[in-house]
Amino acid sequence: MRIGIDVGGTNTDAVLMDGTRVVAAVKQPTNPEVTPGIVAALGDLQASHPFDPAAVSGVMIGTTHFINALIEARRLAPTAALRLGLPATAALPPMIGWPARVVEAIRGRVYLAHGGHEFDGRQIAPLDPDEIKRHAADMAAHGVRSVAISSVFSPIDASFETEAAQILAQELGPDTAISLSHEIGRISLLERENATIVNAALRELAAQITDALISSIRLHGILAPVYLSQNDGTLMDVDYARRYPVATFASGPTNSMRGAAVLSGLEACAVVDIGGTTTDVGVLQGGFPREATGEVAVAGVRTNFRMPDVLSIGLGGGSLIDPTARRVGPTSVGFALTEQALVFGGDTLTATDIAVAAGYAEVGDPALVAGLDRGLVDWALRAVAERVAETVERMRTTADPLPVVAVGGGSILLPDVLEGLGQVRRPDHFEVANAIGAAIAQVSGEVDRIHTIADGDRLKVVEAAKAEAIERAVAAGADPAGVQVVDFDEVPIPYLPGNATRIRVKAVGDLAMEARS
Amino acid sequence: MNQTQTNLSAIARDDVADLARGAAILGTGGGGDPHIGALMALEAIERHGPVQLVAPADVPAQAAVFSIAMMGAPTVMVEKLPAVDQFTNAVEALATYLGRQPTHIVCMEAGGVNSTIPVVTAARMGLPLIDGDFMGRAFPELQMVTASLYGIAASPMSITDDKGNAGIFTTVSNLWTERLARAATVEMGASAIVSLYPMTGAQAAQSAVAGTLSLCVRLGRAVRQARADLADPVAQVARELGGRVVYQGKVVDIVRRTTAGFARGEATFQGVGPDLGTVVEMSFQNENIVVVRDGQVVATAPDLIIGLEADTGEPITTEGLRFGHRLALVVAPCDERWQTPAGLDLVGPRYFGYDIDPVRWNTH
Numbered sequence: 091m092r093i094g095i096d097v098g099g100t101n102t103d104a105v106l107m108d109g110t111r112v113v114a115a116v117k118q119p120t121n122p123e124v125t126p127g128i129v130a131a132l133g134d135l136q137a138s139h140p141f142d143p144a145a146v147s148g149v150m151i152g153t154t155h156f157i158n159a160l161i162e163a164r165r166l167a168p169t170a171a172l173r174l175g176l177p178a179t180a181a182l183p184p185m186i187g188w189p190a191r192v193v194e195a196i197r198g199r200v201y202l203a204h205g206g207h208e209f210d211g212r213q214i215a216p217l218d219p220d221e222i223k224r225h226a227a228d229m230a231a232h233g234v235r236s237v238a239i240s241s242v243f244s245p246i247d248a249s250f251e252t253e254a255a256q257i258l259a260q261e262l263g264p265d266t267a268i269s270l271s272h273e274i275g276r277i278s279l280l281e282r283e284n285a286t287i288v289n290a291a292l293r294e295l296a297a298q299i300t301d302a303l304i305s306s307i308r309l310h311g312i313l314a315p316v317y318l319s320q321n322d323g324t325l326m327d328v329d330y331a332r333r334y335p336v337a338t339f340a341s342g343p344t345n346s347m348r349g350a351a352v353l354s355g356l357e358a359c360a361v362v363d364i365g366g367t368t369t370d371v372g373v374l375q376g377g378f379p380r381e382a383t384g385e386v387a388v389a390g391v392r393t394n395f396r397m398p399d400v401l402s403i404g405l406g407g408g409s410l411i412d413p414t415a416r417r418v419g420p421t422s423v424g425f426a427l428t429e430q431a432l433v434f435g436g437d438t439l440t441a442t443d444i445a446v447a448a449g450y451a452e453v454g455d456p457a458l459v460a461g462l463d464r465g466l467v468d469w470a471l472r473a474v475a476e477r478v479a480e481t482v483e484r485m486r487t488t489a490d491p492l493p494v495v496a497v498g499g500g501s502i503l504l505p506d507v508l509e510g511l512g513q514v515r516r517p518d519h520f521e522v523a524n525a526i527g528a529a530i531a532q533v534s535g536e537v538d539r540i541h542t543i544a545d546g547d548r549l550k551v552v553e554a555a556k557a558e559a560i561e562r563a564v565a566a567g568a569d570p571a572g573v574q575v576v577d578f579d580e581v582p583i584p585y586l587p588g589n590a591t592r593i594r595v596k597a598v599g600d601l602a603m604e605a606r607s
Numbered sequence: 608m609n610q611t612q613t614n615l616s617a618i619a620r621d622d623v624a625d626l627a628r629g630a631a632i633l634g635t636g637g638g639g640d641p642h643i644g645a646l647m648a649l650e651a652i653e654r655h656g657p658v659q660l661v662a663p664a665d666v667p668a669q670a671a672v673f674s675i676a677m678m679g680a681p682t683v684m685v686e687k688l689p690a691v692d693q694f695t696n697a698v699e700a701l702a703t704y705l706g707r708q709p710t711h712i713v714c715m716e717a718g719g720v721n722s723t724i725p726v727v728t729a730a731r732m733g734l735p736l737i738d739g740d741f742m743g744r745a746f747p748e749l750q751m752v753t754a755s756l757y758g759i760a761a762s763p764m765s766i767t768d769d770k771g772n773a774g775i776f777t778t779v780s781n782l783w784t785e786r787l788a789r790a791a792t793v794e795m796g797a798s799a800i801v802s803l804y805p806m807t808g809a810q811a812a813q814s815a816v817a818g819t820l821s822l823c824v825r826l827g828r829a830v831r832q833a834r835a836d837l838a839d840p841v842a843q844v845a846r847e848l849g850g851r852v853v854y855q856g857k858v859v860d861i862v863r864r865t866t867a868g869f870a871r872g873e874a875t876f877q878g879v880g881p882d883l884g885t886v887v888e889m890s891f892q893n894e895n896i897v898v899v900r901d902g903q904v905v906a907t908a909p910d911l912i913i914g915l916e917a918d919t920g921e922p923i924t925t926e927g928l929r930f931g932h933r934l935a936l937v938v939a940p941c942d943e944r945w946q947t948p949a950g951l952d953l954v955g956p957r958y959f960g961y962d963i964d965p966v967r968w969n970t971h
Contacts, residue, residue: 178769179688181727187646208796209683214770242687278685280643483857486931540682581926582863582870583682592682 091145093135093312094529095128096345096522097153102127103525104135110352114139115522124155124299125306132310143311148601152319152345152528155299156292156335161389163195166291167267170234171198172225172258173283174205174241174250178214184240184283189390196291199232201225205250206242209540209590214242217250219257226261236267238290240283244272245539267293267333274336276538277592281385281394288391289336296335300328317601321397323348323378323527324534324598327567339388340397341528347372347379347398348530349523350495354515359493360482362514364500366408367422369478372400373485373492376576377530378598380485403481407500409441411470413463418473432458441503444470451502471505479508497523531601535562535573538594540583552580552593559595568599614738614821618726619657623648625827628922630722632826632844633819635911636925637893638719638745639681643688648723651730658729660738663815666711670808672737673698673709675728676721678749678766678788679798684720687798690769694728697802700773701765705805713737713811715752715804717819718745718894724800736820741804743816743942744911747869747893749788750781751954753944754804757814764788764803768795816942822847830920840920841935844913850939850968853898853905854887855880855917858932869893874928876936879917887936889914891925896959898936903971906938907961909945909954910968913937938968 091113096103102120106113116134121127128151135141159165171184184200185193192198203221206214229237237258241250251270258268269290275282304316317325319341326337347361357377363370373380379398386397404420408427411418423430423438430436432443433454439462445451447459447467486492494511496504497520504514519526537559541551560573577596618626626648627641634641652658666672675694677684702708712732714725717740729736741752749761761784767773774791778784784803792799806814829847833840845852856876863872869892878885887905890897895912898905906912914923917933944950946965952958955965 175687177690177771180691181647181689181693182643182650186650206687208687209680210796212796214687214796277682279688280646280685480933484931484933583680590680 091141091147092529092531093132093146093149094525094527095131095149095151096524096528097124097127097151097155098342098524102131103522104131105522105525105529106135106139106141107526107529112519112522112526115519115525117521124153125302128303128306129309132307136310144313146312146314148314148317148531149307149312150317150319150325150528150531151303152341152524153338154342156296157339157388159292159295160288163192163389165295166196167236167294168197168234169199169236169238169287169291170201170229171238171240171283171287172201172203172222172254174203174217174239174254175214176202176204178206178242179279182280184287186280187392192389192391196287198287199229199234201228203254205254207244207247207250209243209246210542211247217253222254222257223261226258230262234266236269236290236293237262238269238271238283238286240271240279240286242279243277244270245277248272269293269333274334275394277540278394281392284391285336285393285395288388288393289334292335293333296332300332304328317531319345319528321395322381322534322596323530324532325601326533336395339395342524343370343372343400344379344398345524345527346497347374347527348377349525349527350497350517350520351377352526352530353517353519353523354495356493356495356515359495360485362478362482362494362496362501362504363498364496364503365406365498366427366500367404367406367424368402369405369481369500370400370402371481371485372398376598378576399485401481401485403477405441405474405477407440407442407503411439411441411444413439413466416469416473418470418477441470441474441500445502453502474503475505475508478504479511482508482511532598533563533566533568533601534596534598535559535564535566535568536594536596537562538592540590540592542590555593555595556597559597563597563599567601569602570599573597573599614662614818615660615824617657617659618652618736618820618824620649620652622824623652623723623726625824625831626726626820627723627827628830629823629826630717630719631922632913632915633718633722633743633823633911634745634894634922634924635718635913636891636895636923637747638716638721639677640685641720641723643685644720644723644727648726648730651727655730655733658726659735660820661711661735663737663739663812663817666737666808666811668807668809670710670811671707672711672713672806672808672811673701673802674713674715674804675725675800675802676715677724677798678801679792681720683796683798687769687796689800690771693767693769693800694724695731696771696773697765697767697800698728698732700767700775701763701802701805704763704765704775709734711735711737711808711811713815714740714820715749716740716742716745717816717823718742722820722823737811737815738820739815739817740819741815743819745894746954749785749801749803752804753816753942754806754810754814755781755953756944756947756949757810759804759806759810759814761803763805764801766791766795766799766801768799833920841915841917841937844915844920845937845939848911848937848939850911850937852935853938854878854900854936855882856887856934856936858928858930858934861928861930870925872925876934879933889936890961892959893925895925897956897961897963898938904963904966905971906968907956907963907965908959909941909950909965911939911941913939940968
C-alpha cells in the first residue's frame with residue numbers, strides 16, 4: 091500500500107492506495123508550518139481505515155511550499171550566481187531582467203569567470219581555478235550560503251560545472267549548497283541559469299522542510315521511503331528533493347491531471363479543469379502531462395523548467411453572460427458566486443445560472459432561472475461547449491482521438507458530448523485527485539541535446555539518446571525491466587552545419603521498490 | 608510601406624518590448640527570438656539614454672553609415688550570449704580598416720533578433736540609428752538586401768566573435784561574402800557579429816527600406832493595445848502592414864527536414880470559421896515562403912507571409928509551429944523593389960527552390 095499526500099495552498103489531502111484503488115481519503119486544512127497538516131491527515135487516515143504502518147511501501151508527497159516561498163520571497167538563502175563563459179556572455183550578466191524585489195530577497199551576488207563550451211564541444215576558454223578561488227573568497231566575505239553554477243552549453247558538456255563545484259566546495263566548506271545548471275534546465279542559458287539560482291535560493295528551506303516531512307511521517311511509525319512529486323508527474327527521493335526543490339514547482343496541476351487520469355483509467359486524454367473563473371486544459375500522453383516547450387515565468391523570473399503545458403481561458407462557473415454582446419466571460423463574479431448568481435438570489439447572470447436553467451445541474455434555487463429565455467440558454471451552452479472544444483483542439487498534437495476528462499466545480503457547464511471530441515468523462519473522487527496523482531510511483535530520466543548527424547547515422551544517434559534516457563531513469567530508481575520511452579522530440583536547427591538536430595527523449599519506469607513488493 | 612504613419616524620433620525604454628514583438632512579426636516565421644536583444648537594448652538604454660532615430664532621407668549625404676547584425680544559429684545565440692564589446696568591436700574593426708569613423712548605425716534586417724542589436728550598438732556608441740533596414744522583413748542570407756540592388760558591395764565586412772577575434776573580408780561578390788562569412792561563423796562557434804555594406808548617407812537614403820523600426824514598434828503596440836481593448840489583434844497587424852488576413856486554420860500536419868543549414872518543411876492547415884472546408888499548405892525555409900490553398904498559390908515570398916496565433920496575435924515561428932495551433936495567416940506587400948526582376952532573382956520563390964512565378968499578396 092502507498093500513501094499519497096498533497097499539500098495545497100488551502101487543503102492537505104491524503105489517500106491510502108492499494109494499486110490504483112483508493113482505500114481511504116481524507117482532507118485537512120493546510121497549516122503554514124506544513125507538518126501539522128500532514129500529521130493530522132495521517133491520523134485521520136488511520137482513523138478512517140486502520141492500517142499497519144509496516145505495510146506502507148512508500149509515501150509520496152506533492153507540495154506547493156517551495157514555489158510559494160519564492161513568490162512570497164520568504165526564507166530564501168543569500169545566493170550567488172557563478173557563470174562560466176567569459177569572455178562570452180558578459181553582455182547579459184546573471185539575474186538580468188529580474189524583479190529587484192526578488193534579487194534583494196536572495197541578496198543576489200553575480201560572478202563571471204572563464205570557461206564554457208561551444209555547441210560542438212570545443213572550449214570557449216579553459217577553466218581558471220585561481221579566478222574561481224578569488225570569487226569564492228568574495229562570496230565568503232559577503233555571507234553567501236548557496237551558489238548556482240552555470241556554464242555555457244553545459245547540457246552538452248557539464249565538466250566545467252562539476253570542476254568549479256569541487257573548487258567552491260573546497261574553498262567554502264560543506265555548509266554551502268551548490269546547484270548545477272545542467273542538472274536543472276535545458277539549452278538557453280539565461281532561463282536555465284535563472285532556474286538554477288532560484289533552486290539555490292531554496293536549498294536551505296528544502297533541507298528544513300524535507301527533514302520535517304520525514305519526521306512527521308516517522309512519528310506515525312511509517313518507515314517506508316518518502317518521495318516528492320516532480321513537475322513532470324514522476325517522483326524524486328528525499329535526497330534529490332533536498333538538492334532540487336525547483337523540481338516541485340508545478341507538481342500541483344501535474345498531480346491533479348495525473349489523478350484525473352487514474353480515476354478515469356485513461357493514459358491519453360485531455361483534462362479540462364473548470365473552476366470559478368478559468369478553465370485549465372492539459373493533455374496527458376502515456377499517463378504524463380505533456381510539457382510546455384517555451385519559457386515559464388515564476389515570480390517574474392523567466393525560466394525553462396519542465397512544466398506541464400496548460401492552456402488557460404477565462405471561462406468558469408462564475409463567468410458573466412452578456413446577452414447583448416453575446417459574450418461569455420472573461421469577467422467572473424469569482425468567489426462571490428454564491429451571493430451574486432441568479433440561482434443564489436443575486437442579480438448577475440452567470441454561466442452557472444445557464445447550466446441550472448438547462449437542467450445540467452441542481453445548484454441553488456432552479457426556480458429563480460426558470461424564466462430565462464430558452465434561446466439565450468441554448469446559445470450560451472453552445473458558446474461554452476465550442477470554446478472548451480476549441481481549446482482542447484488546440485492542445486491536440488496528433489490526429490488520434492482524444493477523450494476528454496472533466497473535473498472541477500465548473501464542469502457542470504459541459505454537455506455529455508463535445509462536438510468532434512466525443513463523450514465527456516466525469517470521474518468520482520475528484521476532490522482528492524491531487525493526492526491520488528502524487529501516489530503514482532514512477533520515476534523518469536531525460537536527455538536533451540544537440541547532435542550533429544552524419545548521413546545515414548540518424549537511427550544510431552536516436553537509439554543512443556533513447557538508451558541514455560533509459561539509463562538515467564534507472565539511475566533515478568526505476569526498475570530496469572519496465573522502463574519505456576514516453577516522449578521523443580526531434581527538431582532540426584537552422585544555420586548549424588552537419589544537419590544539427592536537437593533531440594529530446596524522456597523515459598519513465600516504475601519505482602524499483604514497487605516492483606519488488 | 609506605411610509612409611503616412613507617424614514615425615518615432617527615438618527608441619526609449621518603453622518602446623523596446625513593442626519593438627521586439629513587432630520584429631518577431633516581420634520575421635515572417637524566422638529571424639530568431641528578439642528576447643535576448645531586447646534585454647540588451649533595455650540595459651543599454653537605461654545606461655546611455657534613448658536612441659535617436661533618423662529617417663534615411665534626413666541622413667547627411669556624406670555620413671559614414673555602419674550596419675550591425677548577428678549571424679549564425681539563433682539557438683546558439685540564446686546559449687552563448689554575446690561578449691560586452693562584441694558589437695562595438697565589429698563596427699570599430701571595420702572603421703579602422705576603412706579609415707573612417709561611423710556617424711550612423713543602421714539595421715540590416717528588421718525581422719527577428721537583428722532589429723534589437725543595432726539599438727544596443729547605437730546606444731553604446733552614442734550614435735544615431737537610421738529608421739529603416741535593407742530587407743523590410745527577415746531573409747536567411749546576407750546578400751538578400753536592397754543594397755545589393757544598387758550595386759553596393761557587402762564587403763569590406765568585419766566579423767567578430769565572443770573571444771575577441773575579428774576578421775575583415777574583401778570579396779569579389781556578395782554571394783562570396785555570404786559563403787566565407789558563413790564558414791567563419793561556424794568556426795567562431797555558430798554565432799558571430801558582422802558589420803557589412805559600409806555606405807554613405809546618400810547610399811543609405813537611396814537603398815534602405817524606410818521606417819521599418821518605427822513599423823516594428825507600431826506593430827507591437829497594435830497587438831498590445833488590441834488585447835487590452837479585447838479587439839482583434841490579427842486584424843490590427845494586417846491593417847498596420849497594409850495587408851490582409853488570408854486564412855484562418857488549424858495545423859493538422861508538419862513535416863520538417865534540414866538541408867544545407869536551412870530548416871525546410873511544410874505545414875498543412877485545415878480551415879476554421881470563414882475558411883471551413885479548405886486546406887492550406889505552407890512551405891517554409893527558416894521563413895514562410897509559399898502558401899497554397901486548395902491547390903492554388905495564394906502568396907509567395909518576397910511578400911510577407913506571417914503566421915499569428917489566432918486569439919492573441921502572437922507571432923509563431925516556423926520552429927514553434929505545432930499540431931493543433933490555430934493560426935491566422937496574414938499576407939502583406941514587401942518593399943516594391945523586391946518585385947523587380949533583379950529583386951526576384953535574389954529573393955523570389957525560384958531562389959528558394961520552388962519552380963513557380965511569384966504571386967502577390969492581393970492576387971486572389
